Amino acid sequence: MNDICRDVYLRAPRRSVRRAAGVAMVLVMLSIAAVAEAHHSYAMFDRSKTITLDGTVKEFQWTNPHAWIEVVVESSDGPKQYSIEGNNPRVLSRAGWTFNTLKPGDKVTIVMNPLHDGALGGSMVSAKLPDGRTLTGR
Amino acid sequence: MIARTSTNDNARVRLPNGRTALLGAAAIYLLLAVANSSHAGTTHRGARDISGMWEGFPLSLVFDATVKPGDPQKVVLQPEYDRSYKASLASKSQSEAAGKPAADDLTLCMPVGMPAAMSALFPMEIVATDKVVYMIPEGVDPLRRIYLDGRSIPALDSLNPTFEGLSIGRWEGNTLVVDTAGVKTRTKTEGVPHSDAMRINERIRLLDDDTLEDVITITDPIVFKAPWVITKLYKDYNTITTADTPAGKGIDPGKYPNHGEAELEPSEFVCNENNRNLPGADGIVGFEGK
Numbered sequence: 001m002n003d004i005c006r007d008v009y010l011r012a013p014r015r016s017v018r019r020a021a022g023v024a025m026v027l028v029m030l031s032i033a034a035v036a037e038a039h040h041s042y043a044m045f046d047r048s049k050t051i052t053l054d055g056t057v058k059e060f061q062w063t064n065p066h067a068w069i070e071v072v073v074e075s076s077d078g079p080k081q082y083s084i085e086g087n088n089p090r091v092l093s094r095a096g097w098t099f100n101t102l103k104p105g106d107k108v109t110i111v112m113n114p115l116h117d118g119a120l121g122g123s124m125v126s127a128k129l130p131d132g133r134t135l136t137g138r
Numbered sequence: 139m140i141a142r143t144s145t146n147d148n149a150r151v152r153l154p155n156g157r158t159a160l161l162g163a164a165a166i167y168l169l170l171a172v173a174n175s176s177h178a179g180t181t182h183r184g185a186r187d188i189s190g191m192w193e194g195f196p197l198s199l200v201f202d203a204t205v206k207p208g209d210p211q212k213v214v215l216q217p218e219y220d221r222s223y224k225a226s227l228a229s230k231s232q233s234e235a236a237g238k239p240a241a242d243d244l245t246l247c248m249p250v251g252m253p254a255a256m257s258a259l260f261p262m263e264i265v266a267t268d269k270v271v272y273m274i275p276e277g278v279d280p281l282r283r284i285y286l287d288g289r290s291i292p293a294l295d296s297l298n299p300t301f302e303g304l305s306i307g308r309w310e311g312n313t314l315v316v317d318t319a320g321v322k323t324r325t326k327t328e329g330v331p332h333s334d335a336m337r338i339n340e341r342i343r344l345l346d347d348d349t350l351e352d353v354i355t356i357t358d359p360i361v362f363k364a365p366w367v368i369t370k371l372y373k374d375y376n377t378i379t380t381a382d383t384p385a386g387k388g389i390d391p392g393k394y395p396n397h398g399e400a401e402l403e404p405s406e407f408v409c410n411e412n413n414r415n416l417p418g419a420d421g422i423v424g425f426e427g428k
Contacts, residue, residue: 041239
């Protein structure tokens, strides 16, 4: 992939370079989707499972090395608080997130890969916001 | 465009023969137009202007993008170091497969050091001056300075070990050649050990306006059997648009104008602001050390 992309960049005119590079970049990115989770190993999450949570935002932490959403989900056992890890603010910004995208009390639907150890939390795949937008979480 | 207009105007004014003047102007116009079109988009930068925001390309979790995660690096180590390296690789692979990853320096928000600091997995800003080239990685590593003032690397016993080492550079044509020594032995690029005698040679050059290359040759007379060579490529961070990233996949730049085609600024990244991935007593990474 390395050599292919390099050739594309070197040989093609600029406009098509960008287009071709964009396509190449998407392919590269998709092939290494976990790359964005760079600060730590992704092995703590069970990527074969996705869990969807409908809950209420308790806290939105727009911080490094990761942004976090603390979300409370009602269940038959009573309310449960989940810690949802997103990517870092820079990466999330590129997906449309801002520091004030969420506030306490917001209703959200979050899709996550859960922790292997069974703790209430996981890695955010996406979040559906109160305004109807669905943004990628990593 | 400015050149074309002024050339035409000047030709009409200064030449006495109107027809000759028009033909001359047309010829110059054509020459400039051809030159302009072939020139467009190829050299906005000076050949040594490596300043800017760069991101590793292809973006890879592994420093050498040609190595798959978990595979051994393309380095030949002396037998005793090879044994310990392979053992640590196997142990890491085992803990990852069990869903119990061990903490590394990056997870602890510690610098990864040279040469891993050149990964630009998080973008890296370069500010090139005549005397010093500053490399400012977003993420965990501190500012790296490459001195171009002609100094030399001192003897090992007077070289203060640091994460980034001491880097001395010089221009050879349009290639910035950098030698680095004095890297702390606690740093292990992709788990590969090194001694305090490790030396790093880099040949950094622009391949085109948007692409920077760093050919990194690492030698270590104690730990390595042969030089370890890695070629890194970087892309201008602003040529990678939001829609090209996994995070931005599918979003409409028009709907989010500040996060579409807008110029991207360097980010502040204070890793210890809220590191909730600290390892527990067993060294395993989870949430809040659990």
